[in-house]
Amino acid sequence: MMETGLVAVTERAADGGEGPLQQNGTLYITTRRLIWLSNDDLQKGYAVTFLSLSMHAISRDTNAYPLPCIYTQIETGGSDSEYEEADDMEEVLENDENHVEDDFSSVQEMRVVPRDPSILDQIFQVLCDCALLNPDPEGGMKSNFIHVITLLSPEQNKKVKRSGIFNVNEVFAGRHIGEDDKPSEVPDIGELQIHDPRFEDAEEELEEGNGY
């Protein structure tokens, strides 16, 4: 659908997982993906669709992580992958050092470190907006719908037991959240149109996006 870039947020950002910080690069945020491209190495870059960006947060406590950054978690599609296996950015980099096509498909965390920390809030907000532009596709509901559990007070609990208030099926029929819908393939970075004057022509797309 919307192929052109939404906004280029910052220049010369760097990212890194648990491993060493990557070299400087440029962060691009399109309406569909977050993309980081190395400034120095044309072969190097990462991209993640907003569909698989399950969480993002501003990391400011330098006691816990030395650089203010955007912390993200990425849904890998590995069905029951354990969090403990998440620290694999470093591993992958070491194993595949000489390969152009590294496999980052199992990476579950990523930090984006802008050189200017004052734009963290702006990046955070743009990522929120982009998540809204990329809802999970409808359909294909299986067992992954959202559950709500309540911590009831004793009185409420009594009430529930007395009246049999919560019919499970009824409650859960209310709202289903899509399963792990992944785009079938990730297009190349042509969507960036980095040197294309049309890159600045995003207004129409933006208006389209406001429909959400």
Place this chain on the structure above:
Amino acid sequence: MLFFSYFKELVGKEVTVELKNDLAITGTLHSVDQYLNIKLENTRVVDEAKYPHMLSVKNCFIRGSVVRYVQLPPDGVDVDILHDATRREARGT
């Protein structure tokens, strides 16, 4: 839209969101949208020892599709109203 409306009522209250990767985050509900994306503030991870990477984070945005549970504050639940609302939703009216 039931849960969307319902969660909006909980803005400003403390909830715990458990993700499908088992990470559980407690924080003040800042906002929720139609896809049940959730924004939390003043966050803390329930099991800090297990998830040290989250220590530096004080606010976060969670994609609705990765949420497994939302634990509600006891006083945020009006059983009767929720009951009626879920029945209406189930009937599709």
